Amino acid sequence: MIEQPYVYRRAELTEPDWTRFPGWAQVTREEWESAQWQRAHCVKNIRQLRQVLGAGLSEEFCADLERDQRERATMSMLVPPQMLNTMAPGTAAGDPGFTQAFYADPVRRYMIPVFSDRRPDWPSHPYASRDSLHEAEMWAVEGLTHRYPTKVLAEVLPTCPQYCGHCTRMDLVGNPTPVITKHKFALAREDRLGAMLGYLRATPGVRDVVVSGGDVANLPWPRLEAFVAALLEIENIRDIRLASKALMGLPQFWLSDEVRAGMSRLGATARERGVSIAIHTHVNAAQSVTPLVANAARAMLDTGIRDVRNQGVLLCGVNDSVEALLDLSFTLLDGAGIMPYYFYMCDMIPGSEHWRISLAQAQHLQHQIMGYLPGFATPRIVCDVPYVGKRWVHQVSRYDTELGISYWAKNYRTAVEAGDPLALRREYAYYDPIHTLPAEGQQWWLDRERDRAGNGLAPAGTGLTPAAP
Numbered sequence: 001m002i003e004q005p006y007v008y009r010r011a012e013l014t015e016p017d018w019t020r021f022p023g024w025a026q027v028t029r030e031e032w033e034s035a036q037w038q039r040a041h042c043v044k045n046i047r048q049l050r051q052v053l054g055a056g057l058s059e060e061f062c063a064d065l066e067r068d069q070r071e072r073a074t075m076s077m078l079v080p081p082q083m084l085n086t087m088a089p090g091t092a093a094g095d096p097g098f099t100q101a102f103y104a105d106p107v108r109r110y111m112i113p114v115f116s117d118r119r120p121d122w123p124s125h126p127y128a129s130r131d132s133l134h135e136a137e138m139w140a141v142e143g144l145t146h147r148y149p150t151k152v153l154a155e156v157l158p159t160c161p162q163y164c165g166h167c168t169r170m171d172l173v174g175n176p177t178p179v180i181t182k183h184k185f186a187l188a189r190e191d192r193l194g195a196m197l198g199y200l201r202a203t204p205g206v207r208d209v210v211v212s213g214g215d216v217a218n219l220p221w222p223r224l225e226a227f228v229a230a231l232l233e234i235e236n237i238r239d240i241r242l243a244s245k246a247l248m249g250l251p252q253f254w255l256s257d258e259v260r261a262g263m264s265r266l267g268a269t270a271r272e273r274g275v276s277i278a279i280h281t282h283v284n285a286a287q288s289v290t291p292l293v294a295n296a297a298r299a300m301l302d303t304g305i306r307d308v309r310n311q312g313v314l315l316c317g318v319n320d321s322v323e324a325l326l327d328l329s330f331t332l333l334d335g336a337g338i339m340p341y342y343f344y345m346c347d348m349i350p351g352s353e354h355w356r357i358s359l360a361q362a363q364h365l366q367h368q369i370m371g372y373l374p375g376f377a378t379p380r381i382v383c384d385v386p387y388v389g390k391r392w393v394h395q396v397s398r399y400d401t402e403l404g405i406s407y408w409a410k411n412y413r414t415a416v417e418a419g420d421p422l423a424l425r426r427e428y429a430y431y432d433p434i435h436t437l438p439a440e441g442q443q444w445w446l447d448r449e450r451d452r453a454g455n456g457l458a459p460a461g462t463g464l465t466p467a468a469p
């Protein structure tokens with residue numbers, strides 16, 4: 001037997017016992033498997049969290065959470081029972097070690113962030129910003145980001161059945177928090193969706209639409225089906241991807257009779273027209289892949305759509321190890337038939353430094369996960385570079401590891417660079433978390449921020465090119 005850095009083990013999927021939580025001790029399987037029950041019992045605040053978890057959750061944890069919500073959180077709390085049940089799955093709520101297990105849990109770390117999780121030195125990078133990918137700047141019509149030549153992103157609604165602490169669309173998605181107001185769409189939904197379809201009918205160069213939000217699972221099913229059916233009638237649209245973390249967070253929605261029947265209708269039309277429909281979900285930890293999630297993925301594949309793929313986010317303390325990434329990828333592939341597709345580096349939104357990792361670490365992880373999964377199912381780790389788009393982490397043009405600044409090039413123009421003759425020759429910057437830099441680099445950023453503060457300048461900027469060291 002040759003010793004290997006990673007040892008493959010086929011994992012059995014398990015649905016943790018929800019009756020271990022005092023608040024759900026009487027919940028029946030029928031209730032649990034109902035999307036309506038799940039939506040009605042989402043945890044939205046600390047009081048509800050305590051009601052479910054009981055006295056096993058310490059006062060210290062609740063105070064830590066309350067402080068985070070008051071001072072740092074960019075997303076409000078919304079956790080479906082399905083997701084909460086996968087946190088600290090091996091520990092009963094009454095066990096003395098429950099709070100500790102809950103603190104350490106990878107799903108808790110990104111769904112229910114607490115103040116002590118965040119970096120005290122650099123909670124945000126100086127170049128962090130709302131809408132860090134500048135999606136709204138690239139709206140062709142409201143909510144339709146045209147960033148790549150042949151692809152668009154349709155933000156059909158600004159809500160989800162679950163809110164992730166690190167949401168890259170924190171500018172738009174969810175409810176306001178004490179520190180973040182949210183951008184509001186100006187157009188009514190019907191006008192917005194109508195304008196999107198009008199743009200796509202008039203723009204034959206677009207062949208690929210990501211239908212996203214938010215999460216499409218929050219659009220009433222008949223409205224979502226009608227929108228996708230309208231896309232299927234547009235001759236130039238050849239790929240449609242439905243973005244739904246709820247396939248994992250609320251699989252009961254995708255398992256409902258109404259949705260299965262509707263997806264079968266869409267799948268049949270798509271096949272007839274030679275168009276691919278896929279569902280893109282967002283799973284960050286292997287423990288989230290339960291039998292219900294696998295059933296939902298398989299039910300969708302049975303409708304005749306092309307694929308169900310995962311776009312996870314690479315998060316420190318959640319999945320930033322070779323074991324975590326490969327365990328998750330194998331569990332998705334073997335257990336649920338979900339294709340491991342991408343891991344995105346966490347975007348540079350405010351308050352995300354404790355989740356982000358350096359480009360060097362991302363490159364190392366990409367190197368280390370190669371060769372275990374089939375090539376078609378080996379996820380690419382990508383950096384979504386502002387004004388550029390997704391780039392594989394090894395595509396960097398140059399990289400200053402002392403200051404943690406990587407420089408990237410692009411090979412297409414977006415609407416915002418239509419008149420920019422230098423767009424394809426420019427270098428675009430991305431920044432490592434400062435706490436991961438060598439001492440000299442950390443000092444450089446400290447001095448820079450002190451100088452800026454001394455000159456009365458705001459601490460953040462979003463320039464295309466950083467100041468030269």
Ligand code: SF4
Binds near residue numbers: 163166213215
């Ligand atoms: S599901 Fe996606 S859009 Fe919704 S909060 Fe999470 S990351 Fe944001």
